[in-house]
Amino acid sequence: MGWEYSEKTKQLFMDAVHGKPGTHLGEIENPDGMGEHGSIACGDSMRFTFRVTRHPSDPAQDIITEAKYLTFGCTSAIASSEALCDIIEKGNYTPLTALKIQNSDIVDYLHGLPEQKIHCSVMGAEALEAAVFNWAQRRGVDLKKLGIDMHDQETEEGRMVCKCFSLTEPYIKRKIRELNLRTIPQITNAIKAGGGCSSCHHVPGGLQDLLDQVWGGQAAASSGLVQLPVLPAEPAPADFSPYQFAKKIEKVVDEYIRPALRADGGDVEIMDIKGTIVYCSLRGACANCMGASQTLKMMVERSLKDQVDERIRVIEA
């Protein structure tokens, strides 16, 4: 499966890999802030360092002037890291205003990321946050006094929900809120939780329960994904009645498909038609043929798509 990366993502990655001037690969010696997120075991990890120009009297007014990263991860993880450094260096952020940078800013900067790769941008935002907390410690800034939630109790005291990626209940719940995650696949894409063995999806206290707790059971209502998608409800095309639709299919089968199959000693029986799904069974020589399901797909379905309706699906019954 190939990911659909934006040109911007690919460009940033290539620039970084080739060490083009202006890229941010590396680690600042004696940095003012250092933060890490992820681990090799989880598939990607990032070390983010920055340097500030110190304000003579008020550390809160330090300005970040340089940012660098070391990242173990895929194309989009590297590109996300580049994007983060770029955003920060160009924005004249103080560490405190930098906390406002969200993973969505990174995604925008990259001109979008494939859904399955959203977690790369989340990693960038997390590493940045960790680095700011680290800066605050070094500079003696009390972030709590400034009203910033340091989530410091989360990993120590939280109940482990996703064992594969070591993610706790408070962390996952916070991310569900912050990133407006509404479905299990969205959680997995954003923070990887549930992406391993998947046994935490529906157990009590599992991901579905956390979603329900955060959104009060409204997650399902606001998303088509949690709700089981409803069967292809496409009825027979509006310009025919179901009866006419069936007749049309029968006609193509009788005049075109059946004679072709009979030439090889086979036959086909229509078992049922529901909406645009046609249930067929191959008979005669075709029934025992190794390529029976191929015949149905290539010959029967193709003919019906071409001659009746492109939406028709044939299922071997």
Place this chain on the structure above:
Amino acid sequence: MSKFMKIIYLDNNATTQTAPEVFESMVPYFTEQYFNPSSMYEPARQTGQAVTAARRKIADCLGHVDPKEILFTGCATESNNTAILGAAHANPNRRHVITTTVEHPAVMEVCRELERNGCKVTYLGVDRDGKLDVREFIRALTPETLLVSIMHANNETGVIFPIDQLSRITKQTDPSIIFHTDATQTVGKLPIDLALGLPYVDLMSFSGHKLHAPKGVGVLFIRRGTRCRPYMLGGHQEDGRRAGTENVPYIIGIAKALELAMEHREQDEAKIERLRTRLENALVQKIASVQVNGKGAPRLANTLNISFHYIEGEGMLFQLSGYGICASSGSACTSGSLEPSHVLRAMKVPFTAVHGSVRFSLSRYNTEEDVDTVIEVFPQIVANLRKLSPYWDNERNTPRADALSLVQQTQT
């Protein structure tokens, strides 16, 4: 039955003898390695590893699936309850279930409970051979359908349902529908490959005691990603999907039993089928007014469900037990309720024959001698009862000419 009489055990669809190898494999986990697999010390860690190895063995026997997809339970009934209630609980947006009229009560009654809670349940009927109608099945699928639960083979008749075909049609129609099969009668008897042969089955239940492991252990296969909420809560065991300290010796036992069954499956099946055919042919040949239930359908090699018109099953079982022969019947008197077999009635087996049905189910431990003893004694057992039957013409050894009208009178 005298205490010293040799037992001829022909009721293996009810339960089986624990294989000596299985028993042996279990013993150390009672006497030496009795530790809780969740404990931290080294001996317990070894016990934990034994459970892990057993899980892997079972996963391998079922088509090299992921061991994480194997859940240990207490019995097939628990597996069925977990599967059906768990699927319904995890998918409250859909309210329709498809099952059959011939399921084991462990599925049937759970579906009825869902019905009482507002689900719609379609019970698919079977024909006289016990077969399902695929057209009817297709018609039953709706956009509301949440779960299909259809047994792999029937416990009373041995009739095998085309689970591969039905699960494929289900998932190709709508991948969100969950497909469950109760494979209690087939695991160990039929080749089961959940990766290649049955890739569309999401949930599969079975128990140990039908395949020469002891009673008290079952398995539920949960394909990765299947939406199914557990209901046995209170512990981290089985990744929180079935709480409770692992039943270590029995888990070791069921893994060993399945391994043995797979190792010898083909020879066993051939031998068992030969014995079954010998028994079936002889009884049909020697006794008048007989019908073999499910004969026109694909059947398990070990099961013979045979009806003797105008006599009652319990009387036959009682006489059989006098010879040390163990079998069962679909008659009302043996079912524990007053209703005769729902399976045979669903197959439209006439009333006169439902009560007179006997099920012989064989295992690899049966011998030609066992079968020959039945063949020797059974014609007389039937004759004894027919002598007493108000519907039987003993002189001509046929039903009385007015038998059917007599039956109808007593029914009304």
